[in-house]
Amino acid sequence: DPVEIRGFRHYPGWLSPKEQAAMLEDLRALVARAPLFSPMTPYGKPMRVRMTSAGRFGWYSDRRGYRYIEHHPSGSDWPPIPASVLAIWRAVSGSARDPDCCLVNFYAEDAKMGLHQDRDEADFTQPVVSISLGDDGLFRIGNETRGGKTQSLWLRSGDVLVMGGSARLLYHGIDRIAPGTSPLMPKGGRINLTLRVVT
Ligand code: MD3
Ligand code: FE
Numbered sequence: 001d002p003v004e005i006r007g008f009r010h011y012p013g014w015l016s017p018k019e020q021a022a023m024l025e026d027l028r029a030l031v032a033r034a035p036l037f038s039p040m041t042p043y044g045k046p047m048r049v050r051m052t053s054a055g056r057f058g059w060y061s062d063r064r065g066y067r068y069i070e071h072h073p074s075g076s077d078w079p080p081i082p083a084s085v086l087a088i089w090r091a092v093s094g095s096a097r098d099p100d101c102c103l104v105n106f107y108a109e110d111a112k113m114g115l116h117q118d119r120d121e122a123d124f125t126q127p128v129v130s131i132s133l134g135d136d137g138l139f140r141i142g143n144e145t146r147g148g149k150t151q152s153l154w155l156r157s158g159d160v161l162v163m164g165g166s167a168r169l170l171y172h173g174i175d176r177i178a179p180g181t182s183p184l185m186p187k188g189g190r191i192n193l194t195l196r197v198v199t
Helices: 017-033 083-092
Strands: 003-005 008-011 050-054 058-062 065-069 101-107 113-116 128-134 136-141 151-155 160-163 172-178 190-196
Touching: 017 050, 017 083, 017 101, 017 128, 017 190, 050 058, 058 101, 083 128, 083 160, 083 190, 136 190
Parallel strands: none
Antiparallel strands: 003 008, 008 160, 050 101, 058 065, 101 190, 113 172, 128 160, 128 190, 136 151, 136 172
16 A cells, blocks of 8 residues: 655555566666766756656756657657556556656766756646666655755655655655665666656
């Protein structure tokens, strides 16, 4: 059963170790077709998290701003969303639609993601589903505007988190990774997948 926190639904250990390993294999094939890159922020600093995407749209950022684009920076189509990943969305999202973007974030042991809102999608009534693999990540949840009290929660390998309703526009980020906390990726690092309906 999910744990409710600030309108988020947290499913600790939703994926078994075998399912995590199978998903990681799917992601290796995905990254071979659509290599990870470090998007430039609009203020000119590269993001510390490396990224790629699958689905009709991929998330992208450069000096011109944040947006979704229909091709990988190399010019090729984004690969399809792996069936193993789509199955999770269908099981937990409650949405009648399938996602059209799976953003893949890779955190090296010193990477983090500052507090931000996800506002580049057209319909905020559609949920976002997140899947964590690899090292533990310290996730921080804020409010609908900057500032105020925040709450923290460790996201561990195999965890699924669903952001719907009032949680969809809360500020959130990853403060740090705990290196060496997961046997899934012996060389370390954390992967987070976020599934979204973009259009
Ligand atoms: C709350 N990713 O890609 S996942 C992101 O672990 C992002 O890589 C983090 O924030 C990560 O935008 C956090 C949890 C998450 C994802 C999307 C959300 C929380 C969210 C969208 C709205 C509200
Ligand atoms: Fe986000």
